[in-house]
Amino acid sequence: MKHISSLAAIVLALGAGSGATHAQEIKLKVADWLPLSHYTYSEGGKVFMDKATELSKGRIQFQHFPAEQLGKAKDAVALAQSGVAEIVNIAPAYITEKFPLSGVVELPGIYEGSCKGSYALAALAKPGGALDESEYKPNGVRVLFAGALGAYRVLTAKKPINGVADFAGLKLRTAGGPMDQTAALLGANSIRLPGPDVLASLSRGTLDGVFWPLQSVKPWGLEGALKYVTPNLSVGSFSMVYAISEKAWQKLPADLQRVLTEAGDLATKAHCEYVDRSEVKTIEALKAGGMVQIALPDNDVQKINQGYAKIHDDWAQALDKRGKPGTKVLEAFRQRVADGR
Template sequence: MTRLGGLALAALLSATALPVHAAEVEFDLAHWLPPTHPVHTLGVEPWVKSIAEASNGRIAINIFPASQLGAAPDHYDMTRDGIADIGYVNPGYQAGRFPIYSLAEIPFHVKEVKKGSGALHEWYAKYAEIEMPEMKFCLINPHDPGTIHANTEIKVPEDFRGKNIRPAHATMARFVSMLGGSSVQVPAPEAREAITRGVADAITFPWNSIYIFGIDPAVKYHLDMPFYISSQMILINKAKYDALAPEDKQVIDDHCTPEWSMKFSEGWADNEYSGRQKMIDSGEHTLYEPTEDEVQLWRDAAAPLLDQWKADVKAAGQDPDVIYDEYRQALEASGSLY
C-alpha cells in the first residue's frame, strides 16, 4: 500500500483522528498505543489542541494511533524519513542506538515522573542534538515507575534465573540476561499475547498498563517497588520543523519545553499508579514489598549496567562521568532521584 493510501485508510479507521480544518500547516502524528490509552487521551490530544489554539488554527495535527503508520520500533525512522511528521518514540526499542539516553533506562534512579519528566527534559535536551540530529526534540514522556509482574513470586535478583521475561527496553533486556533469565522482546502492544500464551513468565510494566493491555488475569505476583522507567519522546521531523514560518516555529517551541513534558506526563502517571491500588482492592493479586537488604541486592545487581553505560558513552566520544552527574543533579533538584 502506498503512503497516500495508508493515510487515507488510517483516517477512515481512526475515529480519534482530529478533523482537518483549513490550516496553513498540517502534521501527521503517529503513535503505537490504542486511542483509549491515557497517553492519547491525557497527553497527545490536549497537546495537539493547545497547538491548534495557540496558532489560531494555522497548525493542524492529525493523529494516527495504534501503529496505523508503522510498528512501534519503527517510529524513529518513520519520523526521520517523513512517513510521519511527529513520532511518539521509545528510544529503548533500538539497542545501542542512543547510548546517552539509555541512562534513563537503568533501574533505581527515578522514583517519580510528574516532576521527573521535566528534569529528564532539561538534562537531555542538549544531548538530543548529538544523538538525534535529524529531529526536533520536543517532549519526554516517562511512565510512572514500573516493576516486575509475574505468574510466580519474584522477590530478589536470583528469582530471575531461568525465567522468560518481557523487558521494557534494551537495558532491561540486558539486566534480565545478566541475572540468568531469557528476554522475550516484544513491544508493549504485543506483550499480552506473550504472557497469555506462556511465552513469557513475567513482564516489566507500569501498574495500570497490566489492566490496560488485559494482562491482569495472567500475572498475580508483583514486586512492590519503583523499579525502572521506560521513557518515550515526542520527536518532530527536522526538515518539517525548519520549513515553518517563524511564528509557527515559536508555537512549536512553546510546546516543546520541560513544563510541557510535565503536563504531557502527569495524567498518565496518575493513571498508572492507580493500578497498584486496584490490584490491592481486588484481593486477587499479591504485592511483595522488598526489605532494605533486598532492595540493596537489586541495586548491587544493577551496578554493572551503569558500568556498561559508561563504557558505551565513552566509546561514543562523550564524558560519561559528567553526563551521569548532570543526570543525578537534575533528578535530585526536582525531588525525583530514587
C-alpha cells in the first residue's frame, strides 16, 4: 500500500507539473488591418511575433488575424480596450482624433527613408516618451514595435505631372493628418481613404491618384491602376505601431514583458532596414512593369519644400491651441531624427 501511495503521489506531482507548464503558455490575439502580403507585416509584425515566440521558448504564442478580420483599422484601439485582441496594429493617421500628435511622423520633408523616422517614433511612443504620455498611455495601450514607412510619392492613374500646376484639382488619396495640408499646398483635393479601399476607388475613377510609398504599390495590388510617379518629391510618410493593451501587459510576468520589449526593438530595426535597402529595387521593378517616372523641375521642388516649413508650423500651432504639445513634440521629433538612433 505504501508503494501504491508513493506511486500515486508521483503521478499527481507529474500531473501538477505538466499543468503548471501548460498554464505558463500565453496566447495573444493580434488584430491587424494589413494583408499578409504587405512588407510591414512580413518584415516587421511577423518578425516581432516569431522573435517573441523564440525568446520565450514557446511560452508566448500568437493568434494573428490579418486584413481587418477582427475589425477595421480605425477601430484598433477599441479592439484593444474591449479585449477583443491583446495586440493591435494602430495606424495613427486613421485615428487622428485619438493620435493627432503622432502625425508628426507624417510631416513632409523632415526625414527620408524609414530608419530615421522609425527610431524617432519608437523613442517618443514607447513608455516615458512624449507621445506615450500624451496619447498611447491615455488610450490604454503600450507600443512594442514602431514602423515609419519611407517617403510617400505622388502616383497618378491617367494624368502625368510635368509641373506643380498639374496638381490643381486632382483627387488624391492621402492618409489624412498633415497629408491633407500637403495636398492643399499642391492645389490638389485630399481624399481620405484607408488602404483596403484605394484600388476600388482608382478603378471607379473616383480617385485620380495617391500619396503612397513605392514599396507598398505591389503589396496592395495597385501597379495595374497607376501609370505615373513623381520620384523626386516627398509628400510625407506614414506610421503604424503594434501595441499591447495595458490590461494584457499587466497580466504578463516580468520575464515575458522583457521578451516582448526586446522582440519589438528587433522588429523595428529589421523592418526599417528592409524598407531603406529596398527603395532602389522597388523603383526599378515598377519602371520595368511600365510605370513612367516624370521628375518635377528643380524650381518646383524647391518652392514646394519651402512651403513645407509652414505646414510644420501650422500643424504644431494648431495642436498647441487645442491644449496639446504640438510644438514640443515637433521639436523632440526633429531632434531624435537628427540624433539618429
